[in-house]
Amino acid sequence: MKKHITFEKQVIATMISIYCRKQHCKSKNLCKDCYQLYRYSTKRLNRCPFGESKPACQYCKVHCYEKAMRQRVRDVMAFAGPRMLYQHPIMSLKHLCQSKFTKAWSLKEYRQNDG
Numbered sequence: 001m002k003k004h005i006t007f008e009k010q011v012i013a014t015m016i017s018i019y020c021r022k023q024h025c026k027s028k029n030l031c032k033d034c035y036q037l038y039r040y041s042t043k044r045l046n047r048c049p050f051g052e053s054k055p056a057c058q059y060c061k062v063h064c065y066e067k068a069m070r071q072r073v074r075d076v077m078a079f080a081g082p083r084m085l086y087q088h089p090i091m092s093l094k095h096l097c098q099s100k101f102t103k104a105w106s107l108k109e110y111r112q113n114d115g
């Protein structure tokens with residue numbers, strides 16, 4: 001069961017395609033750069049040590065993205081996030097709920113580990 005990871009992949013794929021369509025090639029397919037970013041993100045998700053209990057990436061303690069890639073993903077999310085809310089409201093809400101929930105969860109974990 002990799003439901004959560006599958007959902008995260010769906011979210012990132014949607015966000016990157018919104019971003020690419022508006023900012024880059026305006027075609028249905030991702031441009032080379034965006035495709036690379038997408039592949040990178042899904043590879044990271046596959047290897048995420050948290051698996052199903054993974055907190056949303058922005059709150060994750062393990063910074064699995066390389067710095068440059070992290071910046072690119074952040075740009076994509078900042079741009080596509082609000083737009084996704086219009087185009088895919090249910091997916092966005094689910095993603096936001098999950099982020100909120102996992103934020104609370106990971107902060108609690110963090111404090112516990114901190115002593």
Ligand SMILES: [Zn+2]
Nearest residue numbers: 020024031034
């Ligand atoms: Zn692109």
